Amino acid sequence: MRISNDYREGNAMTNRITGRSAFVSLMKDEGVTHLFGNPGTTELPIMHALADHPDMRFVLGLHEAIVVAMADGYSRASGELVACNVHVAPGLGNAMGSLFNAGFTSTPMILTAGQQEQGFGLMEPNLYGPLVQMAMPLVKWAVEVNRLQDLPRIIRRAAKIATTPPTGPVFISLPGDILNQEDAIDLGQSTRVLTRNVPASEHVADLADLILAAERPVLVCGNELVRSDALAEAARLADVLGAPAYQSSSSYGAHFLSEHACYMGSLPKLQKVVRQTLEAYDLMIVLGSDVLRMAVYSDADPMPARLKHVQIGLDDREMGKNYAPEMALRADPRETLRALIPVLEAKGGAGLKKRAESGRAAIAAKNWSSKRRALAGKIEAAGPVAEGTASTINPDWMTLRMVDALPRDAILVFESLTTGRHVVDLFPYRNRYAYHGLASGGIGFSIPASIGISLAQPGRRVVTIVGDGSAMYSIQALWTAAHLKLPITYVICNNGGYLIIKQRLLAFHGNRNFNGMEIRNPEIDYAAMAGSMGVTAERITRPEDFDPAMTRALTHNGPVVLDVVVDGRV
Ligand SMILES: Cc1ncc(C[n+]2csc(CCOP(=O)(O)OP(=O)(O)O)c2C)c(N)n1
């Protein structure tokens, strides 16, 4: 798409344009439809320009961490390039936790910040800071615009870098003098690097041979299957091999179809358990995933000593990063699987068919669906009231009731570390954008991300399960949900504090002095707080009130907060 003259040929350019308007035009031409932002004086040129661009929707977040998390959610639920704009040095500082999260999930994002005018910045006025250096470690590319003529090239390059696998956030600092200058500039055109590539046929043949030589292959599936829309193909591979499929230990998306007969569930972030699980296999086929990324140190290595593996995907940063694979194939997962499966079938012949049949039969008794039935039965049997209490809600029971109440096309957002510990064991991933969980570990993601997710998937209900502790990192995002009247149900799991941190203090140090982990004295009234921001809310303390509240929330025309008091004992 060409929206102006070709500056390479030095054509006379008569269309004068301001930097600020060029910025918005360029973003639109790169496919950006929403600008998530929080403005200050240095962003005023952009806010001024937006008046002339009603087709660029501005979404206000009341803190920069929220702005970036909303944009992150939008991209995670659409696969699209997103843009967000924050306020100069302190605003970029506020955004860093969310930017870290977006980098972890390889979100294609252009983050911009207004900057003090060049020259004036040298005098170190209020708010001035080295934006490029601040952003640098967390982004693929960080740059400040120094000449108006460079703006198109910079935005075009930023969009290309953000969207080229491994995708990820980029940062652009926009000095006020550049935004307010007017000149005849050429806006150039967009570049997208096409990466739906198929590996060479020799590589596909070698990969098939490696897989067929294995006696007990296992699949480990990650987020690139969502990006390349390869869930059906991954399921087909599992079928053809009769191999179990696990979700990556970074289980933050709908990385496999949960109800497929070969699906076994997520690998946990527990070194010993992962090792024990994988010891049963001789070849791990890693599909678009990191390899056994863990969270907390342990002496044990999650990778069994004799387990071989192959890696397929476009993110070559992950290939051989910690463990050398037998083969690392940089290619699109869906296209690779489409090429690989017929080769496997042809080479494997009747022998493979027979082996696959018995493999599938062996998996059936212990797959995700049968484990789900058993777990749901166990939770039902334990009942709604937490053991040893008179009437406190049992967190696992609440999770089950919540999941069972969801409409079929609902999107679940997860950030509830202890209460929601069984979410991925109970909620079936049925399509690629159905689930969005905490990824990097940086909390505060879910309340704002749900807003972006809802904007990206307007016809679908979004239900967000979030811990009370996590909720408080970005609670004012509720205002944006109310402002936009988005159909999001927020279930705040109120257990009075940071239960997971308490559990770990006890487990790692034998200490029950939960100093700094309790949100009590005073308690927070989440319903009142949500109400103050225009969100319909109620507090639920009795199990019998949960189902009706959930039903009301799921039919409400706008956001609802359910402040559910659950058992928080250690
Ligand atoms: C940005 C950030 N700050 C702090 C932490 C450390 N941290 C991890 S979990 C947690 C508390 C979570 O509490 P809550 O959301 O209520 O979940 P619960 O453990 O009670 O289920 C904290 C503070 C973190 N992971 N990320």
Ligand SMILES: [Mg+2]
């Ligand atoms: Mg809590």
